Amino acid sequence: MIDIDQANQTAVSRMMEARPFLKRIDTAINVIPGMRDNLLLHAGPPISWENASGPLRGAIVGALILEGKATDWGSAVELVTSGQVDLEPCHEHATVGPMAGVTSASMKVYVVENVTHGNVAYSNMNEGYGKVLRYGAYSEEVLEKLHWLNGSFADIVNQALAEIDGLDIRALLAESLHMGDEGHNRNKAGSIIFATKLAPAIVRTNASDEEKAKAIQFLAENALSVLNPVMAACKAMADAGHGVEGSTIMTVMARNGTELGIRVSGLGDQWFTGPVGQPDGLYFPGFTADDANGDIGDSTITETAGIGAFAMATAPAIVTFISGTPELALNTTLEMYEITETEHSAFTIPALGFRGTPTGVDIRKVVELGIRPQINTGIAHKDPGIGQVGAGLVLPPTNVFEEALMAYAEKYLG
Amino acid sequence: MIDIDQANQTAVSRMMEARPFLKRIDTAINVIPGMRDNLLLHAGPPISWENASGPLRGAIVGALILEGKATDWGSAVELVTSGQVDLEPCHEHATVGPMAGVTSASMKVYVVENVTHGNVAYSNMNEGYGKVLRYGAYSEEVLEKLHWLNGSFADIVNQALAEIDGLDIRALLAESLHMGDEGHNRNKAGSIIFATKLAPAIVRTNASDEEKAKAIQFLAENALSVLNPVMAACKAMADAGHGVEGSTIMTVMARNGTELGIRVSGLGDQWFTGPVGQPDGLYFPGFTADDANGDIGDSTITETAGIGAFAMATAPAIVTFISGTPELALNTTLEMYEITETEHSAFTIPALGFRGTPTGVDIRKVVELGIRPQINTGIAHKDPGIGQVGAGLVLPPTNVFEEALMAYAEKYLG
Numbered sequence: 100m101i102d103i104d105q106a107n108q109t110a111v112s113r114m115m116e117a118r119p120f121l122k123r124i125d126t127a128i129n130v131i132p133g134m135r136d137n138l139l140l141h142a143g144p145p146i147s148w149e150n151a152s153g154p155l156r157g158a159i160v161g162a163l164i165l166e167g168k169a170t171d172w173g174s175a176v177e178l179v180t181s182g183q184v185d186l187e188p189c190h191e192h193a194t195v196g197p198m199a200g201v202t203s204a205s206m207k208v209y210v211v212e213n214v215t216h217g218n219v220a221y222s223n224m225n226e227g228y229g230k231v232l233r234y235g236a237y238s239e240e241v242l243e244k245l246h247w248l249n250g251s252f253a254d255i256v257n258q259a260l261a262e263i264d265g266l267d268i269r270a271l272l273a274e275s276l277h278m279g280d281e282g283h284n285r286n287k288a289g290s291i292i293f294a295t296k297l298a299p300a301i302v303r304t305n306a307s308d309e310e311k312a313k314a315i316q317f318l319a320e321n322a323l324s325v326l327n328p329v330m331a332a333c334k335a336m337a338d339a340g341h342g343v344e345g346s347t348i349m350t351v352m353a354r355n356g357t358e359l360g361i362r363v364s365g366l367g368d369q370w371f372t373g374p375v376g377q378p379d380g381l382y383f384p385g386f387t388a389d390d391a392n393g394d395i396g397d398s399t400i401t402e403t404a405g406i407g408a409f410a411m412a413t414a415p416a417i418v419t420f421i422s423g424t425p426e427l428a429l430n431t432t433l434e435m436y437e438i439t440e441t442e443h444s445a446f447t448i449p450a451l452g453f454r455g456t457p458t459g460v461d462i463r464k465v466v467e468l469g470i471r472p473q474i475n476t477g478i479a480h481k482d483p484g485i486g487q488v489g490a491g492l493v494l495p496p497t498n499v500f501e502e503a504l505m506a507y508a509e510k511y512l513g
Numbered sequence: 514m515i516d517i518d519q520a521n522q523t524a525v526s527r528m529m530e531a532r533p534f535l536k537r538i539d540t541a542i543n544v545i546p547g548m549r550d551n552l553l554l555h556a557g558p559p560i561s562w563e564n565a566s567g568p569l570r571g572a573i574v575g576a577l578i579l580e581g582k583a584t585d586w587g588s589a590v591e592l593v594t595s596g597q598v599d600l601e602p603c604h605e606h607a608t609v610g611p612m613a614g615v616t617s618a619s620m621k622v623y624v625v626e627n628v629t630h631g632n633v634a635y636s637n638m639n640e641g642y643g644k645v646l647r648y649g650a651y652s653e654e655v656l657e658k659l660h661w662l663n664g665s666f667a668d669i670v671n672q673a674l675a676e677i678d679g680l681d682i683r684a685l686l687a688e689s690l691h692m693g694d695e696g697h698n699r700n701k702a703g704s705i706i707f708a709t710k711l712a713p714a715i716v717r718t719n720a721s722d723e724e725k726a727k728a729i730q731f732l733a734e735n736a737l738s739v740l741n742p743v744m745a746a747c748k749a750m751a752d753a754g755h756g757v758e759g760s761t762i763m764t765v766m767a768r769n770g771t772e773l774g775i776r777v778s779g780l781g782d783q784w785f786t787g788p789v790g791q792p793d794g795l796y797f798p799g800f801t802a803d804d805a806n807g808d809i810g811d812s813t814i815t816e817t818a819g820i821g822a823f824a825m826a827t828a829p830a831i832v833t834f835i836s837g838t839p840e841l842a843l844n845t846t847l848e849m850y851e852i853t854e855t856e857h858s859a860f861t862i863p864a865l866g867f868r869g870t871p872t873g874v875d876i877r878k879v880v881e882l883g884i885r886p887q888i889n890t891g892i893a894h895k896d897p898g899i900g901q902v903g904a905g906l907v908l909p910p911t912n913v914f915e916e917a918l919m920a921y922a923e924k925y926l927g
Contacts, residue, residue: 288693298730299726302726311716313713418863450839
């Protein structure tokens with residue numbers, strides 16, 4: 100006889116006990132489990148080139164050019180469609196990537212270790228705003244920036260991380276949630292905390308003054324610089340809660356631009372997938388909803404771990420970016436308490452009397468109450484090569500929770 | 514016939530139109546109007562040695578030792594009581610200082626210019642936590658830190674300010690208010706913004722790597738590092754609203770540890786003073802209310818300019834430091850709307866639907882409604898040489914508003 104509540108408590112306790120430390124930066128192929136030279140990782144559940152949306156295709160092409168395997172769109176497509184290059188989900192390799200999430204063998208990745216349970220998660224370098232690979236842009240300037248990020252920048256930050264002996268990302272997040280971040284689309288405070296924790300150690304590296312200044316400035320001015328370490332930290336926390344026999348807690352929620360997929364703690368590595376939603380949000384000047392791609396990215400690992408849209412009550416200023424009102428932000432958090440197992444012991448919301456963030460989505464509650472997990476997200480242009488066009492709110496498809504619950508019934512109650 | 518409402522609108526509009534830029538760091542005697550070798554500036558309204566409280570006395574002694582004019586308590590007291598050294602309020606020299614606020618001729622000061630109207634304000638270097646002069650400590654370690662702050666640190670930061678061509682403190686404050694700061698006792702976000710704006714330029718200075726790293730680390734880890742530039746910015750804003758004929762807007766509120774004094778826009782340089790209150794707050798381990806000095810410092814220039822306790826609704830996390838609940842923080846801001854002229858056009862509160870902070874205390878409303886301006890404050894030990902013992906909330910004495918209103922009636926309506 101399975102005690103589901105007990106199993107869920109175990110899963111969520113493990114998620115909250117996890118202490119993710121950013122240990123160092125390394126090359127993807129050296130550290131990501133199962134990474135190989137002819138493999139590209141991508142956001143969301145499994146997908147083929149044929150079904151991939153514009154921004155994911157653009158990022159695949161860009162990554163193959165970055166790797167020196169292709170020279171243009173045509174030669175890149177040939178590699179992927181002929182099977183010379185494989186596509187697999189980041190999540191199947193302990194990795195998470197924002198938006199397209201494409202991660203290739205030579206890219207540098209943040210190595211985040213959950214020092215409580217020992218599991219490790221990875222995420223690549225955040226590219227900042229403008230034309231960037233993760234939104235499907237792959238022009239010369241995009242590749243040039245990637246060369247710098249994976250070269251001088253990663254080297255300097257890695258040296259600095261060694262000097263400060265790693266960084267406690269859970270503590271950083273707890274602090275940034277008290278400074279108006281929700282940890283997914285608003286990482287302004289977290290990113291400058293990240294920059295200031297690293298800056299003195301960066302000064303002490305052997306790089307040139309100009310390279311040091313450039314690295315610090317990028318860390319400080321890119322309000323998403325900490326997003327990728329935060330995502331890897333959330334992955335490390337969520338993974339700690341995965342694999343608990345009998346648990347109905349969601350441990351993965353991710354989108355590839357075409358489909359959204361979830362995984363459930365007690366249901367092993369099975370994906371439950373459905374069509375992605377269209378975000379409802381604010382568009383940058385010159386763009387409209389007609390330009391928007393479907394929901395994309397592994398960044399919903401933040402909501403999975405109890406922050407992001409779930410913590411919006413602590414980040415009322417975010418509504419200037421994603422639309423809505425401060426009341427909406429507050430009510431979103433309040434609603435998420437309905438479908439979660441507990442309140443986070445490390446992440447608290449001052450405006451709610453320091454109540455913990457709603458943590459651990461129970462798929463039973465989602466189906467029973469008809470309340471889906473809220474997602475904050477950036478919005479990519481539907482065509483490759485363009486980039487971000489806005490930011491907004493979106494919901495996962497209903498069927499993934501229903502199908503997961505049916506699979507659960509079959510496995511445990513059948 | 515005086516149109517008081519019109520005069521008040523003018524005063525407050527000038528306060529809000531003021532754009533304070535941190536231009537550079539210079540030596541007090543070179544830039545502060547009326548500064549001279551045998552003068553010490555102090556917080557609050559005028560006071561004599563005889564009436565000074567412990568922390569102010571300690572800071573006076575420390576400053577005289579720093580200046581090389583005295584060697585110990587006795588020789589310092591002799592200089593002040595014999596009239597060889599004068600004491601005058603910071604506020605009478607376009608200057609503001611936190612807590613004791615003692616500013617001496619050789620100290621370095623932040624130079625903040627209101628580029629809209631051209632007036633300039635000054636504040637010395639913030640010393641961080643622990644044993645510090647502003648709380649009346651004057652031991653060898655206190656003086657050593659002051660030597661570093663007024664030497665290498667000030668030099669490096671000044672070089673960095675020159676490279677970035679100054680810093681818009683109003684913009685910095687507007688951003689930090691969206692990140693959970695209220696700008697007086699919670700400057701966590703503002704201080705790391707300050708650190709990150711300066712850090713790349715600090716790297717490009719000609720200092721040694723070790724001195725650069727030390728300066729950046731101090732700016733980033735001292736959660737009050739931006740307080741002094743913020744106070745000078747608030748002084749520059751408040752001064753822009755001072756001297757408007759017929760206005761009943763308060764443009765100065767400051768405490769010397771014994772008395773609190775206010776000045777009013779339409780009443781020139783006259784001080785209205787009364788006994789300071791005893792802060793009600795949280796004490797550091799080992800201290801109680803019995804150890805507390807009376808309310809002290811020029812930092813209430815923040816409330817005068819529309820932030821600090823007036824903006825507490827945007828800073829719910831502050832209650833862990835000053836006592837109370839997030840509801841108290843919210844209600845404090847709401848109550849301050851009752852006694853202020855307007856809502857700030859540059860400082861907004863996301864949690865209140867981006868409403869502007871309550872700005873411009875109208876002494877008529879204070880007297881009529883019996884609602885006094887709320888103050889957040891650090892609490893000093895009553896004995897010299899010890900330092901900070903806690904933080905909390907306090908109110909100004911009622912009589913200062915009544916007396917100011919009577920003086921107003923005499924001047925304008927008599």
